[in-house]
Amino acid sequence: MNNLSNKRLQKFAEPTITATTYSGEFAGQYIAAALLSANTLDKKLVTIMPNVKYKEVIQKVATSGIVQDASCDFVTSGSVTLTEAVITPKELQVNLTLCKQNFVASWQALQLGYSAFDEIPKTFNDYLVSYVGAQVAAATETSIWQGTTATNGEFGGFQNLLSASIAAGGATAVLPALTGSVIDSGSITSANVINKIGNVYNTIPNTVFGKEDLVIYVSTNVAKAYQTALGGNANQSGFNTQMNVGEKPFNYQGIEIVMCPGMASNKIVAAQKSNLFFATGLLSDYNEVRVLDMANIDGSQNYRIVMRYTAGTQIGIGSDIVYYGAY
Secondary structure, X not given: OHHHHHHHOOOOOOOOOOOEEEEHXXXXXXXXXXXXXXXXXXXXXXXXXOOOOOOEEEEEEEEEOOOOXXXXXXXXXXXXXXXXXXXXXXXXXXXXXXXXXXXXXXXXXXXXXXXXXXXXXXXHHHHHHHHHHHHHHHHHHHHHHHOOOOOOOOOOOHHHHHHHHHHOOOOEEEOOOOOOOEOOOOOXXXXXXXXXXXXXXXXXXXXXXXXXXXXXXXXXXXXXXHHHHHOOOOOOOOHHHOOOOOOOOOEEOOEEEEEOOOOOOOOEEEEEHHHEEEEOOOOOOOOXXXXXXXXXXXXXXXXXXXXXXXXXXXXXXXXXXXXXXXX
């Protein structure tokens, strides 16, 4: 038994790390892992447009009066209006210096099997790149919803796009003081969340209602409040009188509710997945991952990771979107 234990707990020498460069298609795989691990992207809650090197045009078509009484002649009827929205991914980068001594012990523990994860990074390079990738994913998820293009390290997010669309008479706001909007505002709690979501639901345009990919996007605090409300802490009956037993269904009147951790608190958006766009150069030449061990360069224990990628968002038809929390 002791011999077996000794074999299982043998000590590994410190890994030798050579300067490594990942670029081109293989780099895209690392960037994909980092970006698509963001909850909104990982669950495909929006339309993902890969391989956008510079910019992409989203065509919007509006028609009216195209049906007419029949006749023997060809008579042009109605009108067709073409407008466009341009999505321009922003170039971003990660320039990071890490001391490998701070990570070697954790990596060795994973190799010994002391982990609940099924996929264990097989090399120290993979381990450190995946660690940084997780941080990129978190930043990406936040930027998708709250980001501002002018802010260093961020790209423009849906919340700012929707606020601009509301100001231009596009998206519908669920808040006070705007003409044509539902009178509602304020923080969302388990006591009022059902009414708040109900107001968003009632404001969904008839042209969008019933579409297969229509969902209600909510921030984390709204999702928690909704679960609490259905659990009976806000209304004593609870969902099917189950009270606190089990997760309650994330839908409202048949429309799926999805939690997006990157959304700011007290935000709700009702939109089609096909009307919200995320673009990146995912597998293009703009993607680059460099892994450099500085030991052979300056004798230090520093380990540098350089990532380059692009990301950006855009909305399609603003008038088809409802936004609670634009204040």
